[in-house]
Amino acid sequence: MIAIVDYGMGNLFSIYNAMNRVNGSPEIVREPEALGGAKGIVVPGVGAFGKCMERLSRFEGALSKALDEGTPILGICIGLQVLFDESEENPGARGMGWIPGKVVRLPEGVMIPQMGWNGLSIKRPVGILDGIAEGDMFYFVHSYHCVPKDRSVVAATTEHGVEITAAIHKDNLFATQFHPEKSGAKGLMILKNFVRSTQC
Numbered sequence: 001m002i003a004i005v006d007y008g009m010g011n012l013f014s015i016y017n018a019m020n021r022v023n024g025s026p027e028i029v030r031e032p033e034a035l036g037g038a039k040g041i042v043v044p045g046v047g048a049f050g051k052c053m054e055r056l057s058r059f060e061g062a063l064s065k066a067l068d069e070g071t072p073i074l075g076i077c078i079g080l081q082v083l084f085d086e087s088e089e090n091p092g093a094r095g096m097g098w099i100p101g102k103v104v105r106l107p108e109g110v111m112i113p114q115m116g117w118n119g120l121s122i123k124r125p126v127g128i129l130d131g132i133a134e135g136d137m138f139y140f141v142h143s144y145h146c147v148p149k150d151r152s153v154v155a156a157t158t159e160h161g162v163e164i165t166a167a168i169h170k171d172n173l174f175a176t177q178f179h180p181e182k183s184g185a186k187g188l189m190i191l192k193n194f195v196r197s198t199q200c
Contacts, residue, residue: 002026004044005044007055011045011077022191035066036062039198040074049087049095049144050092070172077176098170102147104145106161107162117140120136126155128197138179145165
């Protein structure tokens with residue numbers, strides 16, 4: 001079973017349906033205790049950083065335990081941003097701090113939010129990107145982007161006024177700024193790769 005965390009801010013049914021299409025055996029989970037039996041965990045997100053963290057906080061202990069135990073975890077959109085220490089969107093709100101760094105607003109002079117299809121620049125080969133080629137297009141909707149202190153976690157970037165972290169990978173933690181569940185066949189390939197990582 002792959003648990004999709006329902007903390008009131010996620011795009012649950014799109015990711016649930018996409019996971020079903022790649023045989024992920026998804027289950028929407030509303031209580032932290034239910035994460036214990038999951039082979040993989042998806043943390044989706046739509047909305048503001050501070051509000052997401054406020055609602056996600058009750059899952060934080062269970063998520064940290066799963067991460068420490070090696071359970072593959074996939075963050076999507078805000079589910080990527082909350083992995084960082086803090087965000088300019090809500091000064092004073094803390095993130096989970098799994099990835100040292102901060103989330104900053106897109107620069108002036110570009111369309112905000114970035115909304116639409118952008119090509120990826122692959123920075124290093126990782127399993128979550130198997131079958132994804134340089135320039136493949138994915139769907140983004142965001143006004144803020146992640147700036148990790150350690151660039152080695154970056155698996156792919158895109159361009160929107162500046163270089164934007166599009167995907168990260170660190171041990172059993174994966175996350176994307178784009179929405180794989182809304183990115184057609186290539187997005188489904190990423191979800192299929194995630195499902196495969198839960199079976200290792």
